[in-house]
Amino acid sequence: MATPTAGTTDTGTGPATAGTTGPASAGSIAGTGAIGLPRPAISPWLAVPLSLVAQVAILGVMFNIRRGAVADRIVNKDVTGVPRPVDFLFGKSDWIVLHEVGLVLTLIILVAVAAVFWQRYPRHPIFLMALAATALVWLDPVMNWAPYAVYNPQTTHWPETWPLVSLSPTVEPFVVIGYASFYVGTFFPAVWVLRRLQAGRSPDSFVWRHPLVSLALIIFPIGFVYDAILEIFCIRTGLYIYSQVMPFGSIWAGKWYQFPLIWESSLVTLVMIPAGVLLYRDDTGRTQAEKLAQRVRGFRNRPALGTFLVMFAILNVAYIGYGAAYAVIRVSGAATSVACPWPFPEAKVYDPQGFYQKAGQPGPFFPGIWSGWESGQSGRPDVEPPADGGRCSPEDGDEAAGDG
Numbered sequence: 001m002a003t004p005t006a007g008t009t010d011t012g013t014g015p016a017t018a019g020t021t022g023p024a025s026a027g028s029i030a031g032t033g034a035i036g037l038p039r040p041a042i043s044p045w046l047a048v049p050l051s052l053v054a055q056v057a058i059l060g061v062m063f064n065i066r067r068g069a070v071a072d073r074i075v076n077k078d079v080t081g082v083p084r085p086v087d088f089l090f091g092k093s094d095w096i097v098l099h100e101v102g103l104v105l106t107l108i109i110l111v112a113v114a115a116v117f118w119q120r121y122p123r124h125p126i127f128l129m130a131l132a133a134t135a136l137v138w139l140d141p142v143m144n145w146a147p148y149a150v151y152n153p154q155t156t157h158w159p160e161t162w163p164l165v166s167l168s169p170t171v172e173p174f175v176v177i178g179y180a181s182f183y184v185g186t187f188f189p190a191v192w193v194l195r196r197l198q199a200g201r202s203p204d205s206f207v208w209r210h211p212l213v214s215l216a217l218i219i220f221p222i223g224f225v226y227d228a229i230l231e232i233f234c235i236r237t238g239l240y241i242y243s244q245v246m247p248f249g250s251i252w253a254g255k256w257y258q259f260p261l262i263w264e265s266s267l268v269t270l271v272m273i274p275a276g277v278l279l280y281r282d283d284t285g286r287t288q289a290e291k292l293a294q295r296v297r298g299f300r301n302r303p304a305l306g307t308f309l310v311m312f313a314i315l316n317v318a319y320i321g322y323g324a325a326y327a328v329i330r331v332s333g334a335a336t337s338v339a340c341p342w343p344f345p346e347a348k349v350y351d352p353q354g355f356y357q358k359a360g361q362p363g364p365f366f367p368g369i370w371s372g373w374e375s376g377q378s379g380r381p382d383v384e385p386p387a388d389g390g391r392c393s394p395e396d397g398d399e400a401a402g403d404g
Helices: 044-063 095-120 125-145 174-184 187-199 211-236 261-267 269-279 288-294 303-332 394-401
Strands: 149-151 240-242
Touching (some): 095 174, 125 288, 187 269
């Protein structure tokens, strides 16, 4: 927590000092000294190159769009079409289309909100945080590898052969561009709850004396429930699966829609909490991210850039912490429960540790990238399928397939 300025308290929500935008306790959100500054005019010399870069980027994305299992690394050439051995939620088979329509609508809303924010409140911390959270997508392939998050190959995705993208077990989809709404969204209900709690308590209470800790404690249950609902829905509608989970702390272990509830829904708050805390405005009228940026001499003349870089750096460290926790589970070999049956037969079975084959799932198998020392092993082990067929064998698959 930052050292309070002279004449103020460290409550984070007391009366605003002279020159601030108003009392923080009034429920205003992430105010900043940048609010109210005149909107910077964009020089034509800058606007033209930016427009050209944007058009090239759009064309590049359109050129590289992929659908389905295409690369030899993952495609199962023995399968024609897109058969599904499982029933998705309500028996619908077109959830992927709805997910991607939802993505387009979300992007339209986010761009519209960003444009309005930029017009009215240039360099607003919420806008900068949304950019910082969206920029986390560069780490997403690694964070799919660590928890065995396997996406449906039918999602619109980047080419599977790109070096960083190929770390994703199957494909790296476009839908993850919505990280801003996922990681930043929990701040708003949490800060609302914090304001309500403070309104009915004395300045000596815990929520006044320790607002950042209180905000973190509020974000955790909100983020936990939000993540659980969202991810269970995405899994049951066929967007992705967790191909391997640790049985302890997981729900529906062994089913194709198994979910590591305790681990996943807790660990995602490692990113939600710092995102919310960094947006919190104290009685100086500035967010925690702005105050941290001001401590760096090189950022004092570039407050918006400094604030963004502080946000981006801290969120990246938090996200790496999320992946590191899953990497420990992976290296320990504790993720022994496989999602049966394998729901994406147009792709090879992602089986880096041989647990699928050991459970009787028919191949072909592939170990993916980073299946050696990165996973605490020297490559995919040789495994003999069970003599009795195993619980993932086609003979036993009908029961599991009907659980959608």
